[in-house]
Amino acid sequence: MIAGKTMEAWLDSHPLIGELIALRETSWFNPGVAPSAEALGDVGLSAADVADASARLERFASYIQRVFPETAASRGIIESGVRRLPALQAKLSEGRAADAGGQLWLKMDSHLPISGSIKARGGIYEVLKHAEDLALAGGLLQAGDDYAKLDSDAARAFFSGYKIAVGSTGNLGLSIGIMSAKLGFQATVHMSADARQWKKDKLRAHGVTVVEYASDYSIAVAEGRKQAQSDPLCHFVDDENSTNLFLGYAVAAERLRGQLAAAGVVVDKEHPLFVYLPCGVGGGPGGVAFGLKLAFGDAAHCVFAEPTHSPCMLLGVYTDKHDAVAVQDFGIDNATAADGLAVGRASGFVGKAMRRLIDGYYTVSDDNLFRLLALLEQSEGLRLEPSALAGVPGMLRVLDEAQGYRARMGLDARRLANATHLVWGTGGSMVPPQEMEKYLAKGRQLLAG
Secondary structure, eight states: OBTTBOHHHHHHHOTHHHHHHTTOOOEEEOTTOOOHHHHGGGSSOOHHHHHHHHHHHHHTHHHHHHHOGGGGGGTTOOOOOEEEOHHHHHHHHTTOSSOOOOEEEEEOGGGOTTTSBTHHHHHHHHHHHHHHHHHHHTTSOOTTOOGGGGSSHHHHHHHTTSEEEEEESSHHHHHHHHHHHHHTOEEEEEEOTTSOHHHHHHHHHTTOEEEEOSSOHHHHHHHHHHHHHTOTTEEEEOTTTOHHHHHHHHHHHHHHHHHHHHTTOOOBTTBOEEEEEEOSSSHHHHHHHHHHHHHHGGGEEEEEEEETTOOHHHHHHHHTOGGGOOGGGGTOOOOOSOGGGOOSSOOHHHHHHTTTTOOEEEEEOHHHHHHHHHHHHHHHOOOOOGGGGTTTTHHHHHHHOOSSHHHHTTOOHHHHHTOEEEEEOOBOTTSOHHHHHHHHHHHHHHHHO
């Protein structure tokens, strides 16, 4: 029995599960998506919460700039650029009967400073929030202080009396570990079997304790949570349920609005914005999507992308069982080269909070992730890690859908011709060159096919 039903009953009531079990690339456009004015209340967080998170990051900017000199150009604000991908768009459109118009863009979280992935948003934010709470309570900080004062032996000694722990497939662990260690915390990252060795090595080089597991992400999180619960001085960063992580990601959207405006990109009902977000447990894409809906309302259409071997969010929302089901329950192995997305059980918090705000979900095979990795490098000279390519097929999935989604959402040919399609590039700039060359060699071989 799976969540109270037999496999046969599930396949009968939810036929798309058969496609997922067969590991076929699949798209599902959410018939339950609702106007943002109505559905934003499902989340339990508000625009004021996101503004509070943004203000906190501003308070820490002088400290970040001091301890991470690579953020000097942005004055201690951890942010990535956007750029158009005309050459990649042309490649993707080859062989199509007609160009549907619109523009393909990349949000380059792959190149965020400090930890080189989208996790530099939520992960670093949660550590800073915890540090601020402790420092204010302990008299280390006063309201109005310049937070650069935290770059001191006294502050590091203070934080060294506390611990931070997290379970991760890799990128969240990097951001939590690097930021925690820099402040002086005792940091422990519980890593699943699919985490890349170079990420473990990088953490250890920063003085972070890495605990390795032979099993997958869910076990690493569960073990990390269990160990932290027995230690009152240990703060566990709960990737599955943390509202602080979620808010750290949500801050990205208001900044994106300014970037698009500066680039002359209009976003409104007549000029829709489609954003394609690679999804693991769901916190990163969920938080960004929440921020996008606050910033752009119904002009923003958010679509989650997952590996064919790890479609946990699609499965959870489609069945309406969320974290009560895992891909392994249906015989899907959760084995993928997209290590950041190798999650078998989705966040119940994100799945339930965002179920009426996410337009659709799709899966992509590992082979196609590698093909797209090579194609992006060939066409645009950009190098991303495999999981960060998951958003690239999104534009064609929307344009080719046959489930009535575009008609239901009023996305006629004129509006699609004016659309902006934004791929959220979630990681890749810190992949070691020799590892990236292996990725590219595999992708080029598959492209040559």
